[in-house]
Structures are given as C-alpha cells and as structure tokens.
Amino acid sequence: MTQVVTTIDEVRALVRTWRAQGDTVGLVPTMGYLHEGHASLITRSVAENARTVVSVFVNPTQFGPNEDLESYPRDLERDVALVEKCGADVVFHPTPEEMYFPDRCTTVHVEGLGKELCGKSRPIHFDGVCLVVSKLLNITTPDRAYFGQKDAQQLLIVRRMVRDLSMGVQVVGCPIVREEDGLAKSSRNTYLSAEERAAAVVLSKSLAAGRAVLEGGERSAAAVCDAVRAVLASEPLAAPEYVEVVSTDTVTPVERVEGEVLCAIAVRIGNTRLIDNFFYNPNE
Ligand code: PAF
Numbered sequence: 001m002t003q004v005v006t007t008i009d010e011v012r013a014l015v016r017t018w019r020a021q022g023d024t025v026g027l028v029p030t031m032g033y034l035h036e037g038h039a040s041l042i043t044r045s046v047a048e049n050a051r052t053v054v055s056v057f058v059n060p061t062q063f064g065p066n067e068d069l070e071s072y073p074r075d076l077e078r079d080v081a082l083v084e085k086c087g088a089d090v091v092f093h094p095t096p097e098e099m100y101f102p103d104r105c106t107t108v109h110v111e112g113l114g115k116e117l118c119g120k121s122r123p124i125h126f127d128g129v130c131l132v133v134s135k136l137l138n139i140t141t142p143d144r145a146y147f148g149q150k151d152a153q154q155l156l157i158v159r160r161m162v163r164d165l166s167m168g169v170q171v172v173g174c175p176i177v178r179e180e181d182g183l184a185k186s187s188r189n190t191y192l193s194a195e196e197r198a199a200a201v202v203l204s205k206s207l208a209a210g211r212a213v214l215e216g217g218e219r220s221a222a223a224v225c226d227a228v229r230a231v232l233a234s235e236p237l238a239a240p241e242y243v244e245v246v247s248t249d250t251v252t253p254v255e256r257v258e259g260e261v262l263c264a265i266a267v268r269i270g271n272t273r274l275i276d277n278f279f280y281n282p283n284e
Helices: 008-020 036-048 076-086 125-140 149-164 187-191 194-199 202-215 221-233
Strands: 003-005 025-030 051-056 090-092 144-148 170-174 238-247 261-269 272-280
Touching: 003 008, 008 025, 008 051, 008 090, 008 125, 025 036, 025 125, 036 051, 036 076, 036 144, 036 170, 051 076, 051 125, 076 090, 090 125, 125 144, 125 149, 144 149, 149 170, 149 261, 149 272, 187 272, 202 221, 202 238, 202 261, 202 272, 221 238, 221 261
Parallel strands: 003 090, 025 051, 025 144, 051 090, 144 170
Antiparallel strands: 238 261, 261 272
8 A cells, every 4th residue: 555645754764664674765756647657667666676655746946937837737646546556655745845944055956967958948947856856865765766768868967966976876767658659758748739749749750760860870960950850840830949969978969979879859839848859879
C-alpha cells in the first residue's frame, strides 16, 4: 500500500526505518500529473531498490513569472493510484511552505550548462530545479535518483551538480517514452487541442530526419539542424524556439559532431511549448 506523506520529518523517519533494515532507497522526483514516462522511472526504481519514494511537488522556484505554475495540471488521487500500481512505497507531497522558508537565501547554480537551449527563454528554471532536487536528495538520501531523458538538459545539469557537490547518489537517466505516433509523453501534452495534438508529431519526425543525417555520416551540426528545421517548417502550427546540437559535456553548440552530442529542440504548437531530443555519439 502506497503511503502519502506531506512533511519532511515523516519522509525522513520512514527512510531512517528502511535504512535500519538495510534497505536501499530510490527517489523519483516529479511534478505530478503522472503518465507512462513517469511510470517507467518508478518501475525501474522499484526494480532496482528495496524502497521507492516518488515526490509529487509542483516546484514554484523553477517557473518564471509568465509561466504556467498556476495552470500546471494536478491530480494527486490519480497520481497515487499510478504510483501504487507501479509498486512504490511512498508519495512525498509537500506544500510549498513545507519545502521553502519564506526568507530562504540559498541558491544552487550550475554555471554554464543552463545558459543554452531552454535556459535562453527560461533563465531561472535550472536554478529552481537544482534547488528543489538538492533538497529532495537531502531529505530522502536515496541510493539512486531517476530522471527522464526527455528533459535532457535537466539530466545533464543534475548529473553535474551531483558530481560537483559529491552528493553520493547515482543519477539514472531513463529513455524517453513516446505515444504511438512518436510524440514524447509529457504532462503538458494535455494542453493541446485535437488539431495541435496531430501537428505535434512533427517534433519527433524532425528529429528522425536529423538523426538520419548523422547516421548517413554527415558531421556538420548545421546540416543536422537544417534537416530538423526543414521538417518543422512543413507544419504550419509549429513555431520552433530552438534547434541545436550541443556537446553533452558543456551544453554549448558544436560545429562538428565529433564526441557525444545532444540534438535538442523546443517548439511551440499553439500556446504549448514542447521539447524533444536525442543523444548521438559518432564513436559508438
Ligand atoms: O522534471 C521534473 O518534473 C522537474 O523538473 C523535477 C525534476 C521534478 C524538479 O521539480
């Protein structure tokens, strides 16, 4: 039976009990409104750890002033049912007041990696993510923490933060889960009208075109981006925000694909901003 706890003290007490029994602990941080992408992270954590905590917290510090904090979809009852089905032990669902002191003055900033891609239009986003993820890791002290590759820049930043701060948790990146037509699963897909939902398939199609260019032996990042942009241009409802090929080490654009890269896009379909990506390493 999945237990729902709302306070830091409660979740700490549970983890203490588990640790005393020699249990390993996995953490799956989420903002709720869970879908099959989250389910894949939870199922993996359940398979790899004796205990799993799923945090459900719409984190205010990672939303900019004109973003969708208030309208972000929420359904705790449905989330708990899904967590229970996946076999996790606890849903940690704190209030913003439980998580943040009104006079907090500590920030967690990973220099450089958050400047490009989503960082350009969401300048405070990754500091908010790093702050809440640090807190969740400090509260639950897991052996492993699970993040989806759909938020690839987030995954790279969290990995670097954990390494730089010697946090002693293994960050596990998990593959993107897609709808049948290729659209990456996302809580924000619920914002799409039927017409926009049909148009949104263009994101994964455009990335497939970019990957095909690389698999054909091309090493120019501009050629990859051109192939992606050409497919996006075929969909009138798609307004690309960025199409980039970046180094997975620095998250800055590369000219040539020589080591591992991330090809990442952000596209507005109507009012909804969607992201998608793939990793590619020419040496593998
Ligand atoms: O990926 C998300 O859902 C959020 O950014 C995270 C990692 C739960 C932090 O709020």
